[in-house]
Amino acid sequence: MNAQRVIEIIQGYDGDPTASLAILQDVQRELKYLPREALELIAQQLDMPVGYVYRLATFFKVFSLQPKGEHICKICLGTACHVKGGPLILETMERELGVKAGNTTADGKFSVEGVRCLGACALAPIIVIDDEPLGQMTPDAVVTRVRQLRAGEVVKIPAQMPVKVAVREAVDLSAVPPKG
Amino acid sequence: MAELYRADVLVSCLHGRSPELVSALKQELDRRGLAGEVKVVETGCRGFCTMGPVLTIQPNGIFYTDVQLADVPEIVEETLVKGRAVQRLLYKEPATRKVIPNYDAIPFYSKQMRIVLRNCGMIDPQSIDEYIAVGGYEALGKVLSSMTPEQVIAEVQKSGLRGRGGAGFATGRKWEHTRKAAGEVKYVIANGDEGDPGAFMDRALMEGDPYAVLEGLTIGGFAVGTQQGYIYVRDEYPLAVQNLRSAIDRAHEYGLLGSDVLGSGFDFDIRIVRGAGAFVCGESSALMQSLEGKVGEPRAKHVHATDRGLWDRPSCLNNVETWANIPPIMNKGGEWFASIGTERSKGTKAFCLVGKVRNPGLIEVPMGITLREIVDDIGGGPPKGREIKAVQTGGPSGGCIPASMLDLPVDYESLTEAGSMMGSGGMIVMDDRTCMVDIARYFIDFLKDESCGKCSTCREGIKRMLEILTNISAGLGKPGDIEVLESLAKTVQLASLCGLGKSAPNPVLSTLHYFREEYEKHIAEQFCPAGVCRALIAYQVVAEKCKGCGLCIKACPQEGISGTARQPHAIDQVKCIQCGACFEVCRLDAIQVVPRSAVTVGSNGGNGYKPVREVVR
Secondary structure: OOHHHHHHHHHHOOOOHHHHHHHHHHHHHHHOOOOHHHHHHHHHHHOOOHHHHHHHHHHOOOOOOOOOOOEEEEEEOOHHHHHOOHHHHHHHHHHHHOOOOOOEOOOOOEEEEEEOOOOOHHHOOOEEEOOEEEOOOOHHHHHHHHHHHHOOOOOOOOOOOOOOOOOOOOOOHHHOOOOO | OOOOOOEEEEEOOOOOOHHHHHHHHHHHHHHOOOOOOEEEEEOOOOOOHHHOOOEEEEOOOEEEOOOOHHHHHHHHHHHHHOOOOOHHHEEEOOOOOOEEOEHHHOHHHHOOOOOOOOOOOOOOOOOHHHHHHOOOOHHHHHHHHHOOHHHHHHHHHHHOOEOOOOOOOEHHHHHHHHHHOOOOOOEEEEEEOOOOOOOOHHHHHHHHOHHHHHHHHHHHHHHHOOOEEEEEEOOOOHHHHHHHHHHHHHHHHOOOOEOOHHHOOOOEEEEEEEOOOOHHHHOHHHHHHHHOOOOOOOOOOOOOOOOOOHHHOOEEEEEHHHHHHHHHHHHHOHHHHHOOEOOOOEOEEEEEEEEOOOOOEEEEEEOOOEHHHHHHHHOOOOOOOOOEEEEEEOHHHOEEEEHHHOOOEOOHHHHHHOOOOOOOOEEEEEEOOOOHHHHHHHHHHHHHHHOOOOOHHHHHHHHHHHHHHHHHHOOOOOOOHHHHHHHHHHHHHHHOOOHHHHHOOHHHHHHHHHHHHHHHHHHHHOOOOOOOOHHHEEEEEOOOOOOOOOHHHHHOOOOOEEOOOOOOOEEOOOOOOOOOHHHHHOOOOOEEEEEHHHOOOOOOOOOOOOOOHHHOO
16 A cells, blocks of 8 residues: 555645545545545544544445455346346356456456446446446346457447446546545 | 637537547548638537537537548538538437438427526536627626625525425525525525435536526625535535536636625635535535535534524525526526426426437426426337336435326425425436336445444334345245334334435335335235336247347356247246346347246255345445
């Protein structure tokens, strides 16, 4: 863990304890998860109990205390996706990768997450793999995409696939500007 | 001086291939020497999601759907040079195949009334100049130059505007309370923590017309007497954060935020705070806790937020959509707004019409329109061969309204009376392939995860309801379950601390009320008629209808279907996991759902399915 970066992030907020949530978000964006040392460092810098920081980090779903896989597959389980077959998509993904939702494959390549509503309900069922949204999914398309990724193919979004959903801010470590 | 263009090409559907489409269009225009005559604009969501990316050509309003990169040269040549429409890209009515060239004549749009979404898909959300050109910031100018805060509040009260987040509290009253509350420092807050699954109106607004939210919030700040506003945005909406942030920067540059706004002596600033993925933070007191950097747990509301909210100071919290309604109300007057809608629900409401309809998308309709008009006329009805069973509104706090009540007018009171609620605007259409027990289980499962756990009725009650519902859908329901479920639901409703718990039983109570038979079928007959609850069903090939095309053989993940070409296939009930993949791909309706008891399988279903008590995770 890059302790210096974590300290820089905290200093970007002038050590303001009410910014604890924003600090955790920025640290997670930087490290991709929240290791124990980071939580301890934040607690120490903000002069609050580690338990308090831990409570924040476990209350909000955005945070993860576990490292994530190389590819993060989010399967939307919002209401619209649920009625249009989202569970079948999740099941296909779980079967293809051999892990249950919330876990990472043994080789550290894929993490599978069931998420609640990505806000692109008209394109249900939708999944997002590594910030690439794929709408109106079918089990077949899931399998194809995962196999492509596993083979290490760099694939552009097929032109005929309707895809348009908020893409998370790109997590490019080198490009994260220092706060403040 | 702004440049003048002969035509505008509005490219919507920001998220998909639109950026590529925009650069292709610009290149082609450049190549043809038209760059100075035609302006290409990237806009926010146009709402017609299944047709995207869509392209509108102004001033004549030609509307192209599903535009591909390869279509660009033809669009430029035919439409922008020769002034003719490219027929194959025009919208065709699904039923009649009739071509409708202009967007305002398409039923999806013609039945709508766009006030809050007026600019979504029509302007470049990044450009403050475009917002100003369509009348933006006129309202703020009017308010700051010629109105007192009291007059602003009176105008909002006259409009009859009510909270668009779902509960429907009178906005003007809330503002008045906050204005009158004791204290020097006050806050106005926009709630953009759109957590309801199945809703994305606020996202579309924040991404597609961020200045409208800023302007509304600034007017509100002036009216309640504060210098600080906050916008709490869901973490899942990074583009909204980005557009709002750049909008705030631009507004500062133009003197529309910061000290001495428009030279009026009024100081006002807005900060963006990102949420962190907790549904309960959409609740007002939890949201304010989270704004303070704390765990988002609600508190009891003996004291209203308008008296003691954020940092114990008077705070006025409204939904993003409510704030975006303010500028038009100020421009055209409260009376104009009050002339739209019904007796007690004024104006329009944005909805996300999704689920089993032909045209899912983002819509805005006047209050009082019937559900049937929304689902059939705007939504185009259910997909071919299916039948509408229910419409779910209000997210996890709402309920399911059965198809027999589709003539219900959409307003706050009617929806509440029907056992649902307005909610933030998710509207999920369900057909005969949706199981109501499963839907109730789905929402309760969602709420189990999202309950903050502070009060025991919500934390434990929801969990126990989930256990019963899971058992019913797993074929372990027993007589008396429904009654226990009802009594649990009523307790949770009565004794929970915040809105989340109080409304959590709604999905159960409304489905029990309207679809009790379906529950009883699950328990007494051990059958799920919708074919969703896997433990209770089996799939069978109807030999007379099967033409042996082999689609299902390919689709089956278990390799459990066999048969030779052009001969009826057969499903191996031992291998079958009831995933329904074969049912979905069959084009001949040759796969049917039957009760599990109708097929011969092993003792536990023969498929590895073990009825376990601890199905509740």
